[in-house]
Amino acid sequence: MLSELIQNLPDAPGVYQYFDENGRLLYVGKAKSLKKRVKSYFRLTPVLGPSANLSPRITKMILEVRHLEYILVENENDSLILENSLIKQLKPKYNILLRDDKTYPYIYIDMAEAFPRFEITRKVIKGKDIKYFGPFATGGRSILDSLYDLFPLVQKKSCVKGKKLCLFYQIKKCLGPCEGRVSPEAYRAIVEEASGYINNKNRLREKLTERMMRYAETLQFEEAGKIKERLEGIERSTIISGVDLAKNENFDILAIHDEGNKASAVRLFIRDGKVVSSAGTTMHFTYGFDLDEAYTRAFLAFYTPEVPITSTTIYCAHEFEEADDVAALLGERFGRSFSISAPKIGKKKSIVQLALKNAEELLKIKSNDDATLEELQALLELETLPYRMECFDNSHIQGTATVGAMVVFEGGKHLGDEGRHYNLEAKTEYEQMRELLTRR
Secondary structure, eight states, X not given: OHHHHHHTOOSSOEEEEEEOTTOOEEEEEEESOHHHHHHTTEEOSSSOEEOTTOOHHHHXXXXXXXXXXXXXXXSHHHHHHHHHHHXXXXXXXXXXXXXXXXOOOEEXXXXXXXXXXXXXXXXXXXXXXXXXEOOOSSSHHHHHHHHHHHSOOOOSHHHHHHOSOOHHHHTTSOOOGXXXXXXXXXXXXXXXXXXXXXXXXXXXXXXXXXHHHHHHHTTOHHHHHHHHHHHHHHHTTOSSOSOBOSSOOOEEEEEEEEETTEEEEEEEEEETTEEEEEXXXXXXXXXXXXXXXXXXXXXXXXXXXTSOOSXXXXXXXXXXXXXXXXXXXXXHHHTSOOEEEOOXXXXXXXXXXXXXXXXXXXXHHHHHHTHHHHHHHHHTTOSSOOOEEEEEEEEEETTEEEEEEEEEEXXXXXXXXXXXXXXXXXXXXXXXXXXXXXXX
């Protein structure tokens, strides 16, 4: 029986899973002590039921629980990792899910090379002297292209290996390191100057505007138009502009705002005292919102071992229960000391409030996008808002060349990479659809 299982749980760290009478997964949670944590949800006498101090969301969930499973782990960090992995894979009914946990691009440069180049990456690059800038939710490519337009850097990977001057040298976009026309020391000074423009968007915009005006004055309108597009991309790379701490500080900001059954998260990336980029996402939940869980999910989704870390100080709009545990886990992941806190006063508090304001604005925009999904939910009498939709169709040419296709929408966005194309063997349209769905 469930009550006996609860009473006999081990006093050890682990992950627990709640299931309903149909075996549907309701919730995944982690605990320092499975015995203490799971027992806190239940009243064991006179009959098994939810504890009196639970939120309405958790009370509703406990009323549905009929079965419990658990997995023991070595320590609490392992339980956080396993919990996050299971939630992302299984998408339990009562857990909060991030709609978008994609990684954003960084600009990086390998300073171990004699003539290094700036490049784009979304993952950690192996090397002892790799320097990262960003991340950039948008505008990263525009910034990178601008650096190669404004500075005589090595324009292509193959340039230095070629050992022969090329067109880039002739048009004065390269100093010719392939034939020793510039020393590594002189080239490194140019790299340092270019680096200063990555995080200082005002300087970058001024330099690009000057170049654009020169092109326009000489009637090179196509080149001027390209720079104008770059400027627009750089402008889009941050929600908030004009924020300058007048200090060379590096930190991230995470703010979460919720309304009803919707929530949004906004991240700001402060580098050298300036906002270099921002990113926003929405959260998917149906049966009530939990701020502590939302922050924990966001941190574990955003700060993964696969992405570069350019700041270990993170400020939040709210204090949350798991902050110390999450900071410890990140420290173990990256071998660096992390700090997570909610500022109470001063400039950082005001920037956090600005992030929170942008999270509120993002939620308004996303709520408008969800209107169609809500209509679909009502039309089809769905229990929850449709989050992921896979649409299928099949076609043929007079009975030959039969094909089927699947297109995918998630969170209201078309995911082109997840679409599929199938060559079908069945003869009738019903059989073709059966084959298509079976193969899927």
